[in-house]
Amino acid sequence: MFRDLNHFIDALDKDRELARIAEPVSPDLEICAVTDRASKSPGGGPGLLFENPTGYDMPVAINLFGSLKRMCMALGVRTLDDLAREIEELATPKLPAGMLDALKMLPMVNRLRDLMPKTVSDAPCQEVVRRDGTLDEFPILKCWPEDGGRYITLPMVFTRDPETRARNIGTYRMQVFDGRSTGMHWQQHKGGAQHYRVAERLKQRLPVAVALGPDPALAYSATAPMPEGLDELMLAGFLRRQRVELVKCVTVDLEVPANAQIILEGYVEPGERRREGPFGDHTGFYSHPDDYPVFHITCITSRKRPVYLTTVVGIPPMEDYYLGMASERIFLPLIRKTLPEIVDMHFPAAGIFHNIVIISIDKRYPGHARKIMNAVWGLGQLMFSKTVIVVDHDVDVQNEMEVAWIVGTHYDPERDVQFTRGPVDDLEDASDLHAYGSKMGIDATRKWPSEGFKRPWPKKIETAEGTARTADEIWRRVSKGWRP
Numbered sequence: 001m002f003r004d005l006n007h008f009i010d011a012l013d014k015d016r017e018l019a020r021i022a023e024p025v026s027p028d029l030e031i032c033a034v035t036d037r038a039s040k041s042p043g044g045g046p047g048l049l050f051e052n053p054t055g056y057d058m059p060v061a062i063n064l065f066g067s068l069k070r071m072c073m074a075l076g077v078r079t080l081d082d083l084a085r086e087i088e089e090l091a092t093p094k095l096p097a098g099m100l101d102a103l104k105m106l107p108m109v110n111r112l113r114d115l116m117p118k119t120v121s122d123a124p125c126q127e128v129v130r131r132d133g134t135l136d137e138f139p140i141l142k143c144w145p146e147d148g149g150r151y152i153t154l155p156m157v158f159t160r161d162p163e164t165r166a167r168n169i170g171t172y173r174m175q176v177f178d179g180r181s182t183g184m185h186w187q188q189h190k191g192g193a194q195h196y197r198v199a200e201r202l203k204q205r206l207p208v209a210v211a212l213g214p215d216p217a218l219a220y221s222a223t224a225p226m227p228e229g230l231d232e233l234m235l236a237g238f239l240r241r242q243r244v245e246l247v248k249c250v251t252v253d254l255e256v257p258a259n260a261q262i263i264l265e266g267y268v269e270p271g272e273r274r275r276e277g278p279f280g281d282h283t284g285f286y287s288h289p290d291d292y293p294v295f296h297i298t299c300i301t302s303r304k305r306p307v308y309l310t311t312v313v314g315i316p317p318m319e320d321y322y323l324g325m326a327s328e329r330i331f332l333p334l335i336r337k338t339l340p341e342i343v344d345m346h347f348p349a350a351g352i353f354h355n356i357v358i359i360s361i362d363k364r365y366p367g368h369a370r371k372i373m374n375a376v377w378g379l380g381q382l383m384f385s386k387t388v389i390v391v392d393h394d395v396d397v398q399n400e401m402e403v404a405w406i407v408g409t410h411y412d413p414e415r416d417v418q419f420t421r422g423p424v425d426d427l428e429d430a431s432d433l434h435a436y437g438s439k440m441g442i443d444a445t446r447k448w449p450s451e452g453f454k455r456p457w458p459k460k461i462e463t464a465e466g467t468a469r470t471a472d473e474i475w476r477r478v479s480k481g482w483r484p
């Protein structure tokens, strides 16, 4: 696993997955515009290291997660499905049948140990400690022309529930207000916002620590939709195959990853809000300005020569699509623990995660597709799913063409569309009310007589088995040398 971000950058360099840009490029709009072009090129483009951001003596690393291959590298696996299998194994403990069986389980026991973070006293992220440090020294991006300012876009925000002390980590953007304060854009449905809710009820200041540029598996874990109350560091430890090393902050009662590049220590005050936004968001549109808590900095610690890790969001696909793809694969085996009839699920890039969710199921009883829709609308961040499409097990949900074809042929709009209302994503622009709106489910499974469908279901066209073998051979010869 990668010791730290520098180690990951070296590995990307060796694998020719990184483009180094030596010429000066400005953090003001230019870096974002170049990154956008990389993201829109085949496969998501290379990771980018801007070695000389104009006006700063600190490199900017961006788009490091922005391809399937690099996302796999970040998590130390060959394919995301390999990872899903490991999680499936961990989540399905089997009682050993004998001594030999028990021994075979030792590697899994080791991986369970990795879930527990440990505290160290000597940390690279505290090589330099500045109680009077300001954000002015960091090449923080202004991404899009109408953005309200500069934003820290890939922070790992650490808080603890003031009552239970449970830790939460989330990636919430932070708009720079001045050298010592930023916005704290945790949306109301998120873990950080819940801790703040408790702090406000108790009329207490909430300590907050922000880690920038930890190792790649750690950075991913802050974006993962962990169920509330479950520590993201457990997931990180599992993914890294090594316990996460934490160090105590200098000025607040929180621990942060020792291997990070930069740490911002501080707090948010109960009752304090400030206008945040607009921001060119991952919806592909500017999100409206709104009032959010203010993060006040009490201390900045860092490495001697830190790299500034960041990202940009905008019209899909961009880097966040691949982070979301990792969550799609990692959380599928866990969702299947309560909904075993789910075969596969997919969030197409154009659906920006929550607008289109496609799920295939092993349909077992009448109305089963509707049960799945309702379950999805009640499950963690999947509650935001604006359109849920349910298909039979034999449809490849990863193949968007196939899904569009099956939906079109399998659904009777009036009969098979289900509407409901509930919480919608904070960034939802089409609902009449902010964060409250409607959702639609499409049952595109084959309809059964027991569901009231009395006509015969049509048979799918397929080549005859014997013909298929001959045709494959002939086509292999014919297609040789043919290039579209």
Ligand SMILES: Cc1cc2nc3c(=O)[nH]c(=O)nc-3n(C[C@H](O)[C@H](O)[C@H](O)COP(=O)(O)O)c2cc1C
Residues within 6 Å of the ligand: 153, 154, 168, 169, 170, 171, 172, 173, 174, 185, 186, 187, 188, 189, 190, 191, 192, 222, 223, 224, 225, 226, 311, 313, 320, 323, 381
């Ligand atoms: C690049 C990026 C930026 C994000 N920005 C925000 C944000 O500003 N506010 C927010 O609430 N969620 C944001 N998210 C989504 C959260 O990180 C995500 O929902 C995460 O699961 C939240 O963790 P939590 O459940 O512990 O709150 C962002 C995700 C990514 C990948």
Ligand SMILES: [Mn+2]
Residues within 6 Å of the ligand: 168, 169, 170, 191, 226, 227, 228, 229, 230, 232
């Ligand atoms: Mn959480």
